[in-house]
Amino acid sequence: MTFYAQNLLGGLAYGSLLFLIAAGFTLIFGLMRVVNIAQTSFFLVGVYTGLTLLRAHVAFWLAVPMAGATVTVIGLFIYRVFLHRYHADELIALLLTLGFALMLDDGALALWGGNPESVPAPGALAASLQLGTLVFPSYWLALIGISLLIAAALRAMERRTMLGAIIRAGVDDEEMARGLGIDVDRAFYIVFAIGAFLAGAGGLLGGPITGAYPGLDGDLLPLAFAVIIIGGIGSLEGAYVGSLVIGLVSTFGKALFPELSYFTIFVPVAAIMSLRPQGLLGRKR
């Protein structure tokens, strides 16, 4: 019983962590058709920035938006100076973000050094909960809630605000939206900024689980891809569901068939790609 409870909660927590990365990824791709390879590098810079702030005795919950804002500035710079010229060309945009991913990687290594760092969970959540025979870190539980809140907020933004309407219009038919006089370019800026902010803030939020080390971004990238493929490209709900699916499948897979750890997440990916290529909640294009 303890075994299943721990893996259920562990899977949900790990999935919630993945959503912090996948949300921005899917938003950016949905509207702009840019596969932002640098998304997990944004996450990495977010963890390191957050860690630096924590060491300067900034409170955790204040450091989260500050890490997000820092990464937003970097993201907007990349977008304003380079990316906005090329986002119509998917391949060039992809290579460009790959280049920035490498630069951010090496930049982080030069700035923060390569030692693996652990990120302390915020005060009250640093301890573990004891539920019968199950011991579970409180912060992991909290992250499930935090991620759900972020998902709900993003969904409300998409469904109920003018920006959301513009994004939906742009996702459905960019040319038509432009034809109707909607300023899609401005929406691009905003969406890229939101995506970068989510990754940066998500970096510190996820930090107590992932820590910070060179190569973290590369470890997370295939998982983010898997989430998007399962959930459906460009769909927020899909990203949330996909994250939880990957979190649970990878956790139970590792627990039940540890010798297959390398493959567990790619089983659902392969199944989805052959049976439902648009993803669980994606629409046919």
Place this chain on the structure above:
Amino acid sequence: MRRFLGGSYVVLALLLVGVGLGGVAPHGLAVGGVAVASPAASLKVGLLAPTTGVAAAPGHDMINGWKLWWAQHGDTVAGVKIDTTYYDTASNPNTALTQARRAIEQDGVQLLIGPYLANEGLAVAPYAEQHKVPLFLPTVSADDLTQRKASPYVTKVAGWSSSQTTHPAGGWAYDKGYRTAATLGNAYAFAYESVGGFAQTFTEKGGHVGKQLWTPLGTTDFSPYLSQIQAQHPDVVFVCVVGADAVHFLQQWSSFGLKGKVPLVVQETVTDQSSIRSLQPEQVLGIIAFSHYAEGRDDSATQRFVSDYATANHVLPSYMAAGFYTAAQWIQTGLQLVHGNVADQAKFLAAVRSVALSDSPFGPQRLDQYGAPVQNVYVREVRRVPDRYAAYAKTWNVVIQTYPTVSQFWTYKPSQYLAQPVYSNTFQGIAK
């Protein structure tokens, strides 16, 4: 890109040197720009260390340890100047090989030292052997490089073998009264060998090894594996993970409530200073590791090194730093033995192999006939640092028991031991 630029600078430098020599010696001594016979007054050392990529931090530790020794003792030994060139392996075996090639073929180094990762070492060793350039391995511990694939050119100077520290661990655990064990290790050669050493000696005594878990390198979430371990109720858990994985493992071992409840024994990489540095004391205090190095060893050679290193680098030294520091001591002693005559390579190598350090940061060390060190193995425990180091670390490793002069073959006969395959995920030496 940086490597490419670096390469072109070297070419440029070589050209300039060639032109310069051409001016001085018009009879064309600089044939090919490479074969400039270096006078015996210098020993050209190529130090291969990752300074970019995932293993950049250990790479810097290695370089810092190396530099510290020469800064303290002067870089001229018996009239020979140690001329070190640093090559970045980028934590990648292909790059390590390319850099070794560059060092040997273009820069004409007489001695290679490094690299860090086992796969880098395995890539470089055959190449160095083929070109008859000595390769010293203070950190690469791959068992077979000094066992079934031993070579006169490859020596683990100031180094270790993966299963050297874990062979004693199996018997120790059995003698503690543990009868069933679960193991967890990263899915690659170093951990296969380390865990294999434990599994072999533990089961030979009569212990039982249950499920063996192998986790991919770069695992952030160990919780599913921890749940597996708990479900098995083993008497003891043996773990070998490295780098960031060690940090994640230790953090989760404690936050999922296993610490203090399930007895844990680890390979030294898990609680190396480079991993425990960033963790809180309550997450690591009391953890037992088997090691060839302990920064808290109560001995003047170790403590002098630790204190000097801390002053210079503001952290306590990892085993990587200690390895390169001691390798420098080793080379210095070897050079003194041959009175600075490095032109006779065979003699120099024989001298290096004959060195026996009566004390070093690791304790006494000498090499066996396969080129692997015979040295102490420590049972060590994570404790709080004394006040004098409070500025540099929170915790460190203190020796609680010493196995003196442990060979890479433990108590087995070399011929008998070499007849069994090297430990792998399919061969763990488990006695039936």
